[in-house]
Amino acid sequence: MPPKRPGSKPRRRSTKTKRGQGKAPAALVFLAGAAVALLIMFFGYAFFYLPGQKTPPAKPQSASVQTPAQTPAQAPAKPAPEAGQAQAPASPQAPGQPPAQPAAEPQPAQLPAPSGPLLTIVIDDLGGSKEQAQELLDLxxxxxxxxxxxxxHTRDVDEMAAKAKQEVILHQPMEAKAQAAAPAGTLRPGMSPREVAGILSAHLAQVPHAAGVSNHQGSQATEDQALMAAVMAELKLRPALFFLDSRTSDKSVGWKEAARAGVPALSRAVFIDAERGQQAAMLALRQAEREAKSKGRAVAIGHPHPETIAALAGWAMRRDKGVTIVTLGAQLKGG
Structure with missing residues (x-):
């Protein structure tokens, strides 16, 4: 290397590189920037766009999976039996067969088809007043x-009704629930068939024109199978008599025991004066008409309250003439 001359300026090294080397740093910067931009775009897409997308639909079920439409229909659940009531054992059932129906409880002999809607008005608790009886006859x-x-006036009212050709039945007292002391002549659970027969015979003698018997009160008595069986056994010995179940208890077995004994029977549908008042009685009479029209026959029971008799008088002028008012005996014959 030649010695530097005194006073001469030092040479600058050239910044130029070989061909193509001066562009290398710019290309790297460009590539790095592009990579960063792609990363930003990717993360932005993942953060803002992908969360709003719906999930892909589920794959269809395979043929081996049973769809709801293929599931056999289930029978409706049976109501739980009441406390102390035994549950009938289930009978074997073939696959695919409808559930076996429980055996129907015995019913009174099939009544003839009514000639049209039939309604009977029964007034209970008569025998204490001849004036009340006359007001009913005047309807x-x-x-x-x-x-x-x-x-x-038990015998007097029986005679008055018979002369006016109105139907008479014996309203036999029967023990009610929570009754402090039942009066003499009340039928009570635990009585022997002989006691039952003696009471009914004595009372029917007081109402000689009676065509049937109904229960006065009796929410306790009519639930007793043995007592009601004894009552029906006595009525069976008197073929001219029928039984009207006043239905003072929803658990009454009077209807069932009448069927077992072969005694003609009817059942109360409506109480006219369960709520005292003339307007309430009028509404109940309208309900009785609807019952008769929907079921062919109905029995409505009331009491000789002044407002009940007034409601009957007003109803008689505006009642539905498509419903025929008949006696209980006529209902049993179909009209």
Missing amino acids: GFPVTFSIMPNLA
């Missing part, structure tokens, strides 16, 4: 006189 349509025994 001008059939009313069944349900007469209690051992009252001041």
